[in-house]
Amino acid sequence: MPLLLAGHRCVGRCRAGADSGPCGSTRRAGWFVSRVLAGGGLLRLRAALTAWLWGQNSRLVLWLPVALAGGVIAYFALPTEPGGVVVAGGVLACLASLACRLLWPHRLAVRLGAGVVGMGAAGLLLAWGQAGRMPPFPDLPRRAVHLSGQVSGVEVQRLADGTQALRVALRGVRLDNGISIGMPPLRRWLSVRLQADDPARPMPGDGLRVRALLSPPAFPDIPGGYDAQRRAWFAGQAGHGRALDPATITPARVGGGVAGWLAGRRHILAERIRTALPGTRGDIAATVLVGADAVVAAPERAAFADAGLAHLLAVAGLHLAIVIGLAMVGLRTGLALSERAALYWPCRQIAAVGALLAGAGYVALTGAHLPAQRSLLMAGLAVMALLAGRRPLSLRALAVAATVLMALNPEGVTELPLQMSVAAVMALIAGFDALRPALSGWEHDDVWLRRVAARLAHPLVASVLAGSACLPVGMAHFGTVQPWFVLANLLAVPLMSVWIMPWGLVALGLMPLGLEKLALVPMGWGLGVVTWLAHLVAGLPAARIGVPAINNAGLALFFVGLCWLCLWGGRVRLAGLAPIMLAVLSPWLVARPVIMLAPDGRMAGIVAESRLLTGPGPHPDPFVLREWQRVTGLPAGMLPAEGTAGQVACHAGVCRVGDIVLVLANRPPAPGLCRGARLLVNLPGTWGCDGVPSIGRFDLWRNGAYGIYRQPDGRLVVQTDRAVRGARPWVMRPGGAGLPNLPLAQAE
Structure with a gap:
């Protein structure tokens, strides 16, 4: 009524x-x-x-x-x-x-x-x-093969032992193995990691020849888990490889074009930055100024991630916004110094266009990664809105930007960068629209204390809004929560904006004169404070809490609630809090897998006593273990060789979890082993139990990873990767087989 x-x-x-x-x-x-x-x-x-x-x-x-x-x-x-x-x-x-x-x-x-x-x-x-429109996956050889191709990208990768190696992207790859000799080049690109001590320094446009061991994109390690094959399908990647011998480089005849020239400049600038700032500070400076990937050591990256500051080590929206904002302030201030320009020229619009061009140059200098390209597109739409006399930051501008991004790369809807960007920007715009009356009233209040509080509230509110909106997305993709992210970002982001990046841009301007150290040293002071802050926050109690990952349905429910909360007007928008809370709590409302089996049949995991126990052997696959921990949110442990761990009893390579028998070693069955069993998981696959359903190595080869769940009534539910993903173009055939690189017949 x-x-x-x-x-x-x-x-x-x-x-x-x-x-x-x-x-x-x-x-x-x-x-x-x-x-x-x-x-x-x-x-x-x-x-x-x-x-x-x-x-x-x-x-x-x-x-x-x-x-x-x-x-x-x-x-x-x-x-x-x-x-x-x-x-x-x-x-x-x-x-x-x-x-x-x-x-x-x-x-x-x-x-x-x-x-x-x-x-x-x-x-x-x-x-x-x-x-x-994407070409099919090629059938890569399973043995070492000589290959040659053209380098399209080079990045530095820091290995687990602290050494560095180059990872190159190769296009037009030709394989020199038997049947592939004389065949057309692969239609997809390959990622090959060179040896750590390889003296070769390839640049984009160069030819490269090397003997390498290739692998297709990996199958998911658990049904419904991270799908590397889908990502590789849309990225145009054929697989990855590891060089077994030093590479042979054929320099490009015309210098590799613009991409080769930029890559060379980027490498030279990164070395000069790291020479002026040795250690972690130089690695971070090279990352944010010229996009030097993977040069920051793993412990430092882990500290930044635990403190909620991992976004500072990736060139994306924050760094681009700082560069465009500084360029716009500088250009508008310079134009304001001229009386004629201030009176007769559209200084605001000129500064906006110039700042956008500066942002485009920064994106090109840092390697033009996809997240940076998306951020540049959103910045371009904001500048167009400013030129048209509209609000540059509004929900309508975000709607246009999101529509353009999804039209260009629809697969980005399922990826982390686009989800994080849209969630954070939508929460910031809608949140400040709702809080603007209160903040504006305090900013113009007669009491000076309220005016100061209103100014200080802006970065705090921005950190809370953006961090809270991205928290469920992080739970879905990483299975972790960083409760102290507000404290870390409240101090680190302003320092990055007003001290670190301005000095970094000054250093880039001084490099032609050889005076970059004058600006890099003050920049290093700020980076030292941010690094200290990251380690301080990462060392606080409960700085990083492992939680079960939100599944795809829960993540979709969260975005429905977030859109309802941000896009509607009036009090009815508060109804969006219900699906958000339900999505955040959903990992604890659904059943966890009791047993998980890796797709290669070499590793099994059992959830027991709030721990994830893995076997066989004391050295589990780190990638599989990380994915299982993301899904379960549990600390890792080892299956006992002999004895019990909660409901798990192991003896002579055989573990029993209630009515499930897990065979890890290739040994003859013990008497009475099959008594009372409802499911047999036999990784060696050499024998079975009469009348008992079994899962063996051939089943894993054919169906991929397995997840076994126990319902409240005691029933067992078995999920397979192939049943969950279905028959899609990016789902490779058993064993990772692709399409042979052979010319089609005339009828085809």
């Missing part, structure tokens, strides 16, 4: 005959209300809902990117690749939605239905088209 009365009062305040804008929306809402005031409860509810939706008329467009993302997610959730009927239906849905929107523009139900259906179908078609 309050909504109905409010609708009548708003209609009375609008001018007669207004059919557009807020008054037009309110008049149409009041018309609906007046038609059904005498109706029943259902009609009144419908009228109230219609009036509320018309009141949210300006915000409905913000949900179009949400529907587009929903269509992309629906494509990836399909068990099989959509056929011609589904694709044709999607095209017809898009056309029908557009026609309905044009024919009945003022009907609310038509607008809502056409927007949701049309954008959802468009998202599905975009993802389908992106997946279909």
